Amino acid sequence: MSLLQLEEALKVYKHSFVKNPKFGMDLYRDDFECQGVAILEKEVTLKKNIPIKFDFYALLLCLEGELKRNLNQYEYLIPKQSLQLIPPNTIYHFENITETTQIYILLFSESYIKANQPKLLAQSIQDLFDFHIKNLQPAILKTSLFSSVYSMYEDINTELHEQQEDYTTIVKLHILKLLFILKRSKKDQNTSDAMFKTxxxxxxxxxxxxxxxxxxxxxxxxxxxxxxxxxxxxxxxxxxxxxxxxxxxxxxxxxxxxxxxxxxxxxxxxxxxxxxxxxxxxxxxxxxxxxxxxxxxxxxxxxxxx
Structure with a gap:
């Protein structure tokens, strides 16, 4: 079943982002190109959107506000300092609870991450993706960890804007580190949740x-x-x-x-x-x-x- 491609999704949602943003890419620039990765900032005012499915990953960091996010059959409460990964082919929609939410959005394709990776790392990356596909819940980050994750988003933003030598490799390493941090946080939460499952x-x-x-x-x-x-x-x-x-x-x-x-x-x-x-x-x-x-x-x- 056809899914929205990354470039297609950015065109669909272009109108909901501002020109000349302080953080993230400017979708309105004539020379804007998306080569398997994009980073954006979005302030969402009170609304509920139509379900959507795409063929890339979306890693979302909630900076302010609170919302409900629906992935497949599950509804998750997303408070500030939450980190959540939406895998490809997941049906997704959200609804604000607070009047406004502020989110850092990191979008990337699987092929972008896997390209030119050594064989030794390839299986670890696949295992990482498989884990997150089976565990869709967000992780609520402690303040110190949230600060670290926030800084990594800022670093990715800088690398994608400045495009200095080896920037693609640095961006990939940052994304992988974020995914490993998220996996560790999910496992900690799952361990405590499993004890109370009837x-x-x-x-x-x-x-x-x-x-x-x-x-x-x-x-x-x-x-x-x-x-x-x-x-x-x-x-x-x-x-x-x-x-x-x-x-x-x-x-x-x-x-x-x-x-x-x-x-x-x-x-x-x-x-x-x-x-x-x-x-x-x-x-x-x-x-x-x-x-x-x-x-x-x-x-x-x-x-x-x-």
């Missing part, structure tokens, strides 16, 4: 992971219950107990997020989107979309282009 919470986690893998092929709770080797009744009761909503609503919500992404960001017809989302025909897709979003796919698509 059986119901484990089932819920597995269910949400299965939805992400199978939402295009499985629409019934019985399908997921079979994969989990429990009864549909047990699964339904567990999800209601832990999350407060029906198990089926999470399958529907995931389909809706994919539909919103495809309608807004992909040059596909509604018939093509209906096929991608495994609906029997466009009318069935339209009924589903309208029942969950209170408008037709056509009306939504027309509205977002105003």
């Amino acid at each position: 059986r119901a919470q484990q089932i819920t986690h597995c269910y949400l992971e299965l939805i992400e893998k199978h939402f295009l092929e499985y629409r019934k709770i019985s399908d997921y219950a079979k994969l989990l080797d429990i009864t549909s009744k047990h699964l339904g009761e567990t999800i209601k107990e832990t999350l407060g909503q029906s198990a089926l609503s999470y399958v529907h919500h995931r389909i809706l997020k994919e539909a919103l992404y495809l309608l807004k960001y992909r040059p596909l017809t509604i018939t093509q989107i209906a096929t991608i989302l495994a609906f029997d025909n466009p009318s069935e897709f339209t009924r589903f979309f309208k029942s969950h979003y209170k408008m037709t796919p056509k009306a939504f698509r027309l509205g977002i282009h105003h």
